[in-house]
Amino acid sequence: MRRAVIFTAKSTETPAVENIETLMGKYGEEGNQLIFKILKRGVHESTGEADLALRYDLTVPLARVVAEYRDKLPKVFKRYQIQPVWRADRPARGRFREFYQCDVDVLGSRSMVVEAEICAAVSDVLTKLGFEDFTILLNHREVLEKIMTVQGVDPSQLGDAFTVWDKLDKIGVAGARREWEDREIYLGAYDDLIELLYHDLGELRTEFRNGDNENWNEDMLERFPMAMGDSEEAHANQGLDELSRILEYAGRTSARGKIRLAPNLARGLSYYTGTIMEIKVEGMPSLGGGGRYDNLVGMFLGKDVPACGFSLGLERIIVVMTERGMFPADLVSSPADVMVTIWNEDSMNESIALAHELRATGLRVDLYPDADKMGKQFKYASSRGIQFVAVLGDDERARGEVAIKNMRSGEQRSVNRAEVAEELRKEKHS
Amino acid sequence: MRRAVIFTAKSTETPAVENIETLMGKYGEEGNQLIFKILKRGVHESTGEADLALRYDLTVPLARVVAEYRDKLPKVFKRYQIQPVWRADRPARGRFREFYQCDVDVLGSRSMVVEAEICAAVSDVLTKLGFEDFTILLNHREVLEKIMTVQGVDPSQLGDAFTVWDKLDKIGVAGARREWEDREIYLGAYDDLIELLYHDLGELRTEFRNGDNENWNEDMLERFPMAMGDSEEAHANQGLDELSRILEYAGRTSARGKIRLAPNLARGLSYYTGTIMEIKVEGMPSLGGGGRYDNLVGMFLGKDVPACGFSLGLERIIVVMTERGMFPADLVSSPADVMVTIWNEDSMNESIALAHELRATGLRVDLYPDADKMGKQFKYASSRGIQFVAVLGDDERARGEVAIKNMRSGEQRSVNRAEVAEELRKEKHS
Numbered sequence: 001m002r003r004a005v006i007f008t009a010k011s012t013e014t015p016a017v018e019n020i021e022t023l024m025g026k027y028g029e030e031g032n033q034l035i036f037k038i039l040k041r042g043v044h045e046s047t048g049e050a051d052l053a054l055r056y057d058l059t060v061p062l063a064r065v066v067a068e069y070r071d072k073l074p075k076v077f078k079r080y081q082i083q084p085v086w087r088a089d090r091p092a093r094g095r096f097r098e099f100y101q102c103d104v105d106v107l108g109s110r111s112m113v114v115e116a117e118i119c120a121a122v123s124d125v126l127t128k129l130g131f132e133d134f135t136i137l138l139n140h141r142e143v144l145e146k147i148m149t150v151q152g153v154d155p156s157q158l159g160d161a162f163t164v165w166d167k168l169d170k171i172g173v174a175g176a177r178r179e180w181e182d183r184e185i186y187l188g189a190y191d192d193l194i195e196l197l198y199h200d201l202g203e204l205r206t207e208f209r210n211g212d213n214e215n216w217n218e219d220m221l222e223r224f225p226m227a228m229g230d231s232e233e234a235h236a237n238q239g240l241d242e243l244s245r246i247l248e249y250a251g252r253t254s255a256r257g258k259i260r261l262a263p264n265l266a267r268g269l270s271y272y273t274g275t276i277m278e279i280k281v282e283g284m285p286s287l288g289g290g291g292r293y294d295n296l297v298g299m300f301l302g303k304d305v306p307a308c309g310f311s312l313g314l315e316r317i318i319v320v321m322t323e324r325g326m327f328p329a330d331l332v333s334s335p336a337d338v339m340v341t342i343w344n345e346d347s348m349n350e351s352i353a354l355a356h357e358l359r360a361t362g363l364r365v366d367l368y369p370d371a372d373k374m375g376k377q378f379k380y381a382s383s384r385g386i387q388f389v390a391v392l393g394d395d396e397r398a399r400g401e402v403a404i405k406n407m408r409s410g411e412q413r414s415v416n417r418a419e420v421a422e423e424l425r426k427e428k429h430s
Numbered sequence: 431m432r433r434a435v436i437f438t439a440k441s442t443e444t445p446a447v448e449n450i451e452t453l454m455g456k457y458g459e460e461g462n463q464l465i466f467k468i469l470k471r472g473v474h475e476s477t478g479e480a481d482l483a484l485r486y487d488l489t490v491p492l493a494r495v496v497a498e499y500r501d502k503l504p505k506v507f508k509r510y511q512i513q514p515v516w517r518a519d520r521p522a523r524g525r526f527r528e529f530y531q532c533d534v535d536v537l538g539s540r541s542m543v544v545e546a547e548i549c550a551a552v553s554d555v556l557t558k559l560g561f562e563d564f565t566i567l568l569n570h571r572e573v574l575e576k577i578m579t580v581q582g583v584d585p586s587q588l589g590d591a592f593t594v595w596d597k598l599d600k601i602g603v604a605g606a607r608r609e610w611e612d613r614e615i616y617l618g619a620y621d622d623l624i625e626l627l628y629h630d631l632g633e634l635r636t637e638f639r640n641g642d643n644e645n646w647n648e649d650m651l652e653r654f655p656m657a658m659g660d661s662e663e664a665h666a667n668q669g670l671d672e673l674s675r676i677l678e679y680a681g682r683t684s685a686r687g688k689i690r691l692a693p694n695l696a697r698g699l700s701y702y703t704g705t706i707m708e709i710k711v712e713g714m715p716s717l718g719g720g721g722r723y724d725n726l727v728g729m730f731l732g733k734d735v736p737a738c739g740f741s742l743g744l745e746r747i748i749v750v751m752t753e754r755g756m757f758p759a760d761l762v763s764s765p766a767d768v769m770v771t772i773w774n775e776d777s778m779n780e781s782i783a784l785a786h787e788l789r790a791t792g793l794r795v796d797l798y799p800d801a802d803k804m805g806k807q808f809k810y811a812s813s814r815g816i817q818f819v820a821v822l823g824d825d826e827r828a829r830g831e832v833a834i835k836n837m838r839s840g841e842q843r844s845v846n847r848a849e850v851a852e853e854l855r856k857e858k859h860s
Binding site for chain 1 (some may be wrong): 434440445446447463466467468469471472475476477478479480482484504505506514516518526527530536539541542543544546547550554567644678679682683684686761764765772778779782783785786789790796797798799800810813814824
């Protein structure tokens with residue numbers, strides 16, 4: 001009863017606050033430290049203990065909720081969810097401590113149709129927003145694990161190896177090699193990985209040229225089994241099969257040509273079990289990511305439920321769209337179609353009544369609250385970008401009229417009181 | 431940079447998390463205890479100290495933001511805001527620890543036009559939602575203060591007296607009298623208040639009969655000055671003048687006849703300075719409330735900015751609307767217009783392509799992710815309330831057709847592959 005979980009036909013909302021145990025240990029070491037923890041209330045407050053925490057992402061709370069409501073949910077449960085999350089991160093460009101995530105998830109199926117549909121949904125959203133140059137990076141945790149262990153990384157060091165490997169993009173081959181060495185991971189494996197996965201590609205950084213993803217992916221689907229030791233077993237690897245299926249299925253959707261196999265994509269969150277995905281737009285940190293987390297619901301339910309999802313970061317998308325001027329100019333509208341002024345104390349009732357009548361016709365009406373000087377009231381309307389101002393002066397009222405001033409053209413004329421709404425409507429559309 | 435404050439033409443969004451000092455001391459003693467406090471991060475975590483807190487309402491953060499952005503905001507700043515707030519309250523029917531408030535506020539004017547407009551906005555919203563029997567209770571902190579001190583309540587005990595007086599509705603005249611006595615407030619004042627404000631009314635509990643508010647208010651506007659000592663000064667009291675103005679102005683709006691002077695309304699929050707309001711619907715705790723808080727911005731800015739606002743509680747409104755069956759039956763829609771099935775592993779690509787094509791025409795499409803038995807797929811569509819199911823069987827594919835089954839009528843027929851979208855569109859609207 002902290003807050004009701006809200007299910008609609010297509011969306012879910014969960015409370016912002018979760019029990020602290022629900023969140024701890026699900027996001028890796030760094031994640032644990034970035035969770036906002038809430039003090040116990042009442043007499044326990046002085047103990048300094050925390051029992052609750054602010055949601056760090058939408059995925060773990062979803063898994064908790066699915067475990068709790070399993071019997072009431074359909075076998076294949078699809079939902080979207082748009083809610084804020086909190087991370088005690090250092091703020092930076094496009095990185096806030098409170099930000100909205102926009103998630104889609106499908107629970108209940110191991111089919112790669114799910115991954116393909118999720119990639120299509122992400123493509124649809126970004127295309128609708130006006131993005132053309134995005135790429136969905138795709139990799140597979142099991143494939144990465146297999147490749148690394150075959151190349152001699154000690155299984156106990158896989159987590160460390162993933163962390164370094166994931167930074168290849170940012171810190172380059174030499175930088176990642178140094179960090180690999182610092183963490184005392186077998187260096188021969190690193191050199192072999194670079195050789196097998198990237199040799200002859202001439203580029204390590206993910207600089208995308210439109211249309212080259214299909215060739216790149218074909219090439220990668222040959223390099224992956226090589227990096228696994230090029231045996232029959234390597235070629236039949238289930239993770240590899242899943243990656244090719246996704247590419248095949250997604251080719252029938254709007255994600256066609258948008259997906260690129262990214263051998264160095266590892267992602268930080270510890271709950272991923274299979275496919276991992278990330279959105280790349282030139283010059284920006286990731287706009288979002290996702291993947292398969294077949295064991296997460298099981299941590300709450302005691303029985304695994306296959307699951308896969310994707311999360312877009314709303315603020316980052318807004319930052320990029322703002323910087324690129326992608327928002328339509330008329331999106332920031334004026335707060336009202338017309339402002340009704342107040343001529344003097346005696347005419348207040350009439351101004352209020354006019355505002356009320358105009359509103360009832362569906363016009364958006366601002367009512368200036370004080371009998372200030374007209375110039376001041378006009379200035380206010382102007383500063384707020386309100387195009388029309390209605391004045392109920394003594395003369396107008398005596399004649400049963402209202403003066404309408406167009407703040408853009410400066411034109412002013414008197415209109416019969418009963419026809420104000422209609423006149424404004426005409427003007428507005430002229 | 432914790433999170434950007436977002437201003438649109440008419441709305442504002444603020445971060446969920448505020449500095450703890452911003453919230454403490456603004457809501458009264460009880461409020462302080464109900465604030466969720468967030469532990470300092472990093473090395474400070476072990477100290478058990480809290481530096482941040484979850485927003486308790488939308489008003490105090492608004493005042494903080496207005497103080498911070500004063501120079502950039504219009505002289506009269508109007509905004510709506512719909513966001514969650516958190517209170518460590520004991521959960522009950524319609525009372526959650528996380529809930530949405532829907533606020534309107536006007537800052538920058540002392541005019542009672544503001545109060546009248548806010549009452550009109552609240553009336554419009556509730557009427558649009560289908561409420562007919564709501565009443566806006568109205569009172570005034572200064573009037574109440576004046577009446578109580580004139581009747582002999584010690585000024586140092588006004589807070590206590592307000593608390594007891596506000597419960598008159600719930601605990602009755604005798605119960606409130608006992609509590610008044612327990613708190614050692616001058617009992618003669620209590621008896622006089624009851625006599626002067628309620629004598630002969632024959633009802634203390636606010637049982638409303640439609641249409642009786644105007645007579646009631648006229649009567650109260652005579653009783654208030656009597657309770658103040660019936661002097662010339664009492665009749666000219668500014669708070670009284672404000673109450674009559676609101677009733678007069680609101681009479682020109684949709685709030686006409688909806689407002690009722692409620693002498694026992696005091697409201698708990700400590701930041702109110704003048705008018706106070708509360709929504710009453712029979713048989714429910716308050717659906718929302720508000721009032722004037724002319725000093726709150728000043729606590730952050732060092733200079734007062736007049737302000738008045740109202741807050742509706744979303745969850746409580748939903749509880750009442752659900753209990754009364756006020757939601758239209760077709761509001762809970764099915765998640766999709768059509769579900770595309772998967773015949774077998776070989777036909778997956780074709781099902782994906784069909785789903786993609788249908789979606790591109792604007793239909794809402796669910797794609798079943800696995801090649802399960804048809805019966806199972808049909809059952810799923812049925813359980814989700816999806817009316818149409820598309821089947822790409824071997825025969826249909828050979829003929830370039832798709833079988834469409836209407837799950838409600840049971841009817842099934844084959845349609846040319848290229849005409850599926852059009853057929854579904856026709857069926858949907860037939």
